[in-house]
Amino acid sequence: MPSQWPKSAISISPRPCIRSQCLMERHPKPDLDRRRNISTYGYVQAKSLVYSKHGSPQDVLDLHTHSISPPHSSLLTLRTLASPLNPADINQIQGTYASLPSFTSTLGIPQPSAVPGNEACFEVLSAGSGAKTVQKGDWVIARHTGLGTWRTHLQISEEHVTRVDKEGLRAEQAGTVSVNPVTAYRMLKDFKTLKEGDWYIQNGANSGVGRAALQLGKRWGYRCIAVVRGRPGEEGEKLKRELEDLGATRVVSDEEMMAREFKEQVKEWTNGGKEEIKLALNCVGGDAAMAMAKVLGEGGCMVTYGAMSKSPMRVGASMLIFKDLRFEGFWVSRWSDQHPEEKKRTVDEILDLIRKGEFRDVPMVEVPWNWDTKKEELVDAVQGTLEGFRKGKGVFIFGDT
Numbered sequence: 001m002p003s004q005w006p007k008s009a010i011s012i013s014p015r016p017c018i019r020s021q022c023l024m025e026r027h028p029k030p031d032l033d034r035r036r037n038i039s040t041y042g043y044v045q046a047k048s049l050v051y052s053k054h055g056s057p058q059d060v061l062d063l064h065t066h067s068i069s070p071p072h073s074s075l076l077t078l079r080t081l082a083s084p085l086n087p088a089d090i091n092q093i094q095g096t097y098a099s100l101p102s103f104t105s106t107l108g109i110p111q112p113s114a115v116p117g118n119e120a121c122f123e124v125l126s127a128g129s130g131a132k133t134v135q136k137g138d139w140v141i142a143r144h145t146g147l148g149t150w151r152t153h154l155q156i157s158e159e160h161v162t163r164v165d166k167e168g169l170r171a172e173q174a175g176t177v178s179v180n181p182v183t184a185y186r187m188l189k190d191f192k193t194l195k196e197g198d199w200y201i202q203n204g205a206n207s208g209v210g211r212a213a214l215q216l217g218k219r220w221g222y223r224c225i226a227v228v229r230g231r232p233g234e235e236g237e238k239l240k241r242e243l244e245d246l247g248a249t250r251v252v253s254d255e256e257m258m259a260r261e262f263k264e265q266v267k268e269w270t271n272g273g274k275e276e277i278k279l280a281l282n283c284v285g286g287d288a289a290m291a292m293a294k295v296l297g298e299g300g301c302m303v304t305y306g307a308m309s310k311s312p313m314r315v316g317a318s319m320l321i322f323k324d325l326r327f328e329g330f331w332v333s334r335w336s337d338q339h340p341e342e343k344k345r346t347v348d349e350i351l352d353l354i355r356k357g358e359f360r361d362v363p364m365v366e367v368p369w370n371w372d373t374k375k376e377e378l379v380d381a382v383q384g385t386l387e388g389f390r391k392g393k394g395v396f397i398f399g400d401t
């Protein structure tokens with residue numbers, strides 16, 4: 001993620017917090033609000049997943065306890081309520097992502113380390129006297145990615161978060177709005193001017209981004225060929241119905257798309273090819289992406305935003321010369337940094353749809369994170385994130401932290 005957080009932006013006292021420890025020793029139990037782990041003097045006990053070298057999550061993640069001093073000036077002490085486990089978070093831990101958080105010593109761990117996670121909904125536990133935009137009890141989300149959200153609490157300056165009106169929302173909805181739905185929204189709006197009735201095609205259509213695109217596209221009257229990896233029997237039929245219900249006009253498996261007859265099939269659906277497919281959204285890559293490019297109409301655009309298959313794409317010269325196709329990329333982190341106002345407007349619009357019941361959540365697999373939750377349970381959930389054919393997106397749901 002482009003925004004590397006300045007060290008001064010995140011203020012965390014490492015575990016020593018000698019003053020608070022002494023005080024706690026003198027007044028062992030009554031001093032701590034057990035539910036919130038806050039001492040009488042305002043020190044918050046926190047836990048963070050951390051890593052100090054890149055690798056497989058199960059090999060490099062650790063759970064670290066530390067304390068956070070009371071906030072001053074415009075600092076906020078935040079309690080995390082919900083934070084998703086997105087593919088990019090794992091790629092950052094593996095060290096394979098385009099932007100990697102710096103390893104720092106701010107958590108007081110001997111090895112410089114980073115906290116994974118890029119998206120969350122937080123509750124403001126306390127605010128410094130200089131904080132103007134939020135107050136205790138408010139919900140906030142990060143303005144940029146790269147914050148390190150897989151932790152029970154953090155302290156950060158108010159300019160790095162945006163207040164969210166929590167009325168009518170669940171924390172996991174606010175905590176998953178900034179990346180996937182915003183990506184889908186911008187890709188449908190910013191690369192081709194689609195009008196009602198226009199066609200687009202997308203792979204990974206059952207992903208978080210894919211499901212958001214289906215719903216937004218349906219709202220705006222777009223027709224979609226939704227490509228998913230095939231499932232056997234009833235499971236495949238069920239997914240097909242689910243995606244049609246969300247907004248897909250046609251659902252095909254990747255095998256069906258790769259078959260020789262696919263082009264003819266698309267021609268039939270698009271009024272003999274008179275209604276051209278203008279846009280393709282690609283998060284898979286490889287030959288499967290090129291099969292989508294083959295059905296794009298002249299002057300069409302493919303937007304690549306992910307590479308789940310890890311396979312490179314081979315673009316035929318004729319696609320560029322004769323079909324005049326455009327191949328673009330989209331990265332929501334960069335776009336958000338470059339368009340902060342538009343990002344806020346997009347988030348607000350989607351949150352309003354959620355409140356009105358007009359935008360459905362991605363299927364979620366809740367991963368409870370309580371004060372006593374074992375490291376292994378958290379790490380197992382992280383490790384499983386990149387496995388295919390999952391039931392839903394993993395989301396840390398924070399309980400009695």
Ligand SMILES: NC(=O)c1ccc[n+]([C@@H]2O[C@H](COP(=O)([O-])OP(=O)(O)OC[C@H]3O[C@@H](n4cnc5c(N)ncnc54)[C@H](OP(=O)(O)O)[C@@H]3O)[C@@H](O)[C@H]2O)c1
Pocket residue numbers: 086087088179180183204205206207208209210228229283284304305306307308309310330331332333362386387388389390393
């Ligand atoms: N560029 C950006 O700004 C941006 C923003 C958000 C997301 N993304 C990227 O978009 C992609 C989807 O993210 P998400 O959070 O929406 O995903 P998600 O909800 O976690 O779902 C993962 C998707 O990837 C598919 N998949 C997994 N392994 C695959 C493989 N080997 N080959 C083909 N498909 C595979 C899954 O299909 P099955 O169900 O069949 O396994 C599922 O559709 C990721 O690559 C992510 O990094 C990019």
